[in-house]
Amino acid sequence: MATDHKPEWSDPNNPENCSSIVRKGQEHEGQSASIQKNIRFQKRRNSEPSVDELYEGVIKGERSLLARALTLVESNAEQHFQKAQQLLQKLLPNGGKSIRIGITGVPGAGKSTFIEAFGSYLCDLGHRVAVLAIDPSSSISGGSILGDKTRMEQLARNPRAFIRPSPTAGKLGGVHRKTRESLLICEAAGYDVILIETVGVGQSEVIIRDMVDFFMLLVLTGAGDELQGMKKGIMELADAILVHKADGANKQKAEQTRKEYNRILHFLQPATKGWATKAYTCSSMTQEGISEIWRVIQSFEQTGKASGVFNERRKSQAREWLYSMITDQLEFHFYQHRGIRNQLPKLENEVIAGEKTVAAAVETLFNTFLTNKE
């Protein structure tokens, strides 16, 4: 028999040790039944899993069901919203057991590269790491920080890590509700470190600060001018400032920049009671400083848990979440209301034309909203 008909794993130097015959395919009894069964199985896989199936899958840490649970909370369809809430209610007792870390910085600061290096380091230590992203521009572009997945190639392949790009905004609470809920689901799935990346463009830092335990700001060297221009407000949100890309010719400058930041931090309000925010240097390229950052975060967690500040923040975040969700829901139901939708364009024109005061228009709308159910 010709060797080219032998399987790949046969020994090419010793062809006689393997014999194989290639026959024409034949249908055997019961085969079509088994194909039918396979099709039914595929169909079931493609149909939507139930809340119970998702729950089981998530707590067992099954990646495909975890991904589907996240897709459910990210969906903008109203029927998905109800189902997602049932799932979250069931998962709630399994959440809360991670350290939640927010990472911000201007585009190009190296956030994604840092997450790749830091996340891989944590996986090597035995942690399970979930990466979420908030892209405030995604509501406009409809896209997400997808390019980042290519920067996190190594981490994306790590079985101990799970990366989820930013959801797009929609009605029913937008990106921040979805990210909070995704965070709970990842915790229930057993991820004990959650990293949330956001581009630093003002509003998103405040949103992310409200959902994480530890918040860090990545900055670059040569920040003399930048320091002058940088909003004090952002520095006051941070629990650590990382002068990133401290490698090669940049290393010395990074050290200098670190000292400058520390001088300024000295005069600012710390973001967390009982914790002194400091600046550090690190490089994701050489890995230098990566393990130090983790030690800083662990020390933050320990001191915060001992003083109660850590859990107090979690409680106040839950409270804030409640009120922001009430606001979101009110807004959603208000604009969905048929009477409002009928009246609003006309009232808007009247306000623009200067024929009606804003207050009068709002009063008319609220009368409609509060007196008619539909």
Ligand SMILES: Nc1nc2c(ncn2[C@@H]2O[C@H](COP(=O)(O)OP(=O)(O)O)[C@@H](O)[C@H]2O)c(=O)[nH]1
């Ligand atoms: N020298 C050096 N370059 C880095 C480092 N981390 C990231 N970079 C580079 O900085 C650029 C922006 O990185 P990226 O992670 O996409 O930044 P992001 O926009 O903040 O997510 C890329 O070209 C990276 O290769 C580092 O530690 N050292």
Ligand SMILES: [Mg+2]
């Ligand atoms: Mg990025």
